[in-house]
Amino acid sequence: MVRRVRIYWSRYPRRALVSALIACALTVAAAVGVAYAFQSIPNNSTTLTNNSVNAVSSYTFAQGRTQNGETMSSSSVTFPPNTDISAVVAANCTGSWGSGTSSITKSGTTVNITWGTPCPANTNFSFTIANVRNPSEPGSYVASMTLVSNVESRSLNSAAYALVANATAPSVGAVTLGASAEGVVSTYTVPVTVGAQGRLEASATPGGVATPNKIYITFNPAYALPGSPAASDITVNGVTLSVAPTVSGQQVTIPIPSTVSIPANGTATVVFRASFGLTNPAAGSYTLTASTSAETGTGTSPSYTITAG
Numbered sequence: 013m014v015r016r017v018r019i020y021w022s023r024y025p026r027r028a029l030v031s032a033l034i035a036c037a038l039t040v041a042a043a044v045g046v047a048y049a050f051q052s053i054p055n056n057s058t059t060l061t062n063n064s065v066n067a068v069s070s071y072t073f074a075q076g077r078t079q080n081g082e083t084m085s086s087s088s089v090t091f092p093p094n095t096d097i098s099a100v101v102a103a104n105c106t107g108s109w110g111s112g113t114s115s116i117t118k119s120g121t122t123v124n125i126t127w128g129t130p131c132p133a134n135t136n137f138s139f140t141i142a143n144v145r146n147p148s149e150p151g152s153y154v155a156s157m158t159l160v161s162n163v164e165s166r167s168l169n170s171a172a173y174a175l176v177a178n179a180t181a182p183s184v185g186a187v188t189l190g191a192s193a194e195g196v197v198s199t200y201t202v203p204v205t206v207g208a209q210g211r212l213e214a215s216a217t218p219g220g221v222a223t224p225n226k227i228y229i230t231f232n233p234a235y236a237l238p239g240s241p242a243a244s245d246i247t248v249n250g251v252t253l254s255v256a257p258t259v260s261g262q263q264v265t266i267p268i269p270s271t272v273s274i275p276a277n278g279t280a281t282v283v284f285r286a287s288f289g290l291t292n293p294a295a296g297s298y299t300l301t302a303s304t305s306a307e308t309g310t311g312t313s314p315s316y317t318i319t320a321g
Contacts, residue, residue: 056074056076056171057072057073057074057171058071058072058073058074058155058170058171058172058173059071059072059074059173060072060146060173062146063146063173063174063175063176064146064175064176064177064178064209065146065147065148065149065150065175065176065177065178065209065306066145066146066147066148066178066209066210066211066276066306067145067146067178067209068099068143068144068145068146069144069145069146070140070141070142070143070144071089071140071141071142071144071155071173072138072139072140073089073138073139073140073141073155073157073170073171074136074137074138076136076137076159077134077135077136077137078131078132078133078134078135078137078161079133079134079163080133080134081133081162081163082133082161082162082163083130083131083132083133083161083162084127084130084131084137084159084160084161085126085127085130085131085160085161085162086124086125086126086127086160087125087127087139087157087158087159087160088122088123088124088125088157088158089122089123089125089141089155089156089157089170090120090121090122090155090156090157091121091122091123091144091155092121092147092153092154092155092216092217093121093147093215093216093217093222094147094148094149094213094215094216094217095121095144095145095146095147096144096145097118097121097122097123097141097143097144097145098145099143099144099145100116100118100123100141100142100143100144101116101143102114102115102116102142103116103123103125103139103140103141103142104139104140104142105125105127105128105129105131105137105138105139105140106137106138106139106140114126114127114128114139115128123141125139125141127139146175147175147216147217147218148211148212148213148216148225148306149175149213149216149218149223149224149225149305149306150174150175150176150177150218150305150306151174151175151216151218151219151223152172152173152174152175152218152219153172153173153174153175153217153218154169154170154171154172154173154220155169155170156168156169156170157169157170175218177305177306177307177308178207178209178210178306178307178308178309179307179308179309180207180208180209180210180307180309181207181303181307181308181309181310181311182204182205182206182207182210182302182303182304182307182309182311183204183205183311184202184203184204184205184300184301184302184311184312184313184314185202185203185204185205185279185313185314186203186313186314186316187200187201187202187300187313187314187316188200188201188316189201189292189316189318190286191292192292192317192318192319193292193318193319193320193321194292194293194294194295194318194319194320194321195291195292195321196291196292196321197286197289197290197291197292198286198290198291198292199283199284199285199286199290200283200284200290201281201282201283201284202229202281202282202283202284202300202302202313203279203280203281203282204227204229204279204280204281204282204302204304204311205277205278205279205280206274206276206277206278206279206280206304206306206307207276207277207307208276208277209276209306209307210274210276210277210304210306210307211273211274211275211276211278211306212225212227212268212272212273212274212280212304212305212306213225213268213273213274214254214267214268214269214270214271214272214273215270224254224255224267224268224269224270225267225268225274225304225305225306226265226266226267226268226304226305227248227265227266227268227280227282227302227303227304228263228264228265228266228302228303228304228305229263229264229266229282229300229301229302230262230263230264230300230301230302230310231262231263231264231290231300232262232293232298232299232300233262234293234294234296234298235262235290235291235293236291237259237262237264237289237290238259238288238289239259240256240259241256241257241259241264241288241289242256242287243255243256243257244285244287245257245284245285245287245288245289246264246266246282246283246284246285246288247269247282247283247285248266248268248269248272248280248281248282248283249272249274249280249281250281250283251269251271251272252269253266253267253269254267254269254270254271255267264284266282268280292318293318294318295317295318295319295320295321296317296318297315297316297317297318298315298316298317298318299312299313299314299315299316300312300313301313
């Protein structure tokens with residue numbers, strides 16, 4: 013046997029050297045374990061403590077598992093646009109080895125995490141980021157992530173999470189008409205004040221699509237509403253709509269203009285210009301109602317009067 017090996021080495025020295033190196037590598041790998049990259053885990057999930065739009069929530073990402081010879085020391089999470097991370101001050105990393113608070117830095121909607129205790133090999137891990145204010149528009153969202161270990165840096169997406177509207181209602185202030193006589197085309201000014209979780213923006217991206225919040229104003233059945241109004245027919249806080257409103261029955265859907273932001277407990281002043289074509293109905297007392305895509309409850313205006321012509 014030894015003689016055959018010597019003959020093989022003498023005839024095929026390069027081939028014999030490669031075979032020897034491969035055998036050595038396999039032996040070392042078997043002894044110390046081969047370092048593999050992160051693998052996703054079956055219960056990959058994103059859990060929120062509050063899934064209402066505009067609510068402050070903790071996000072827990074159960075995202076992966078380290079492999080042989082691999083330890084993880086840092087990660088980052090980029091939340092979707094319209095998410096507010098200004099109040100985030102720490103992140104908590106958890107696994108079978110224990111848990112600990114980690115240091116963070118922030119930029120835009122990204123939280124960069126340096127783990128206080130690195131996640132060891134062959135361990136499922138998750139991390140929690142608290143004090144995140146959810147986006148303002150209902151729908152399905154995904155955060156993007158980067159996981160960094162001594163083996164690799166991997167970019168991936170979180171499991172999708174759903175946000176729902178609040179059941180609260182905005183309040184509606186006194187409606188102001190440019191002309192109050194019946195049968196006259198008039199402007200209408202409608203102040204809509206949102207609640208503590210009623211923030212309205214144009215920058216949310218449910219399903220990855222930019223989707224502005226909406227205000228819904230419903231008129232009395234005595235009104236005849238136009239079928240296809242133009243964006244220029246309505247303003248919100250003095251800004252002309254970026255997208256045309258739509259009309260369904262007696263309800264007008266008003267997308268928030270791209271440069272307008274209505275903060276929590278703030279007021280959106282909606283003005284229907286004369287070009288919208290609201291003709292005053294018969295003389296009498298009327299009200300209108302309002303809701304938003306962030307607050308589905310209905311607020312009712314004080315009564316306003318149409319006078320006889």
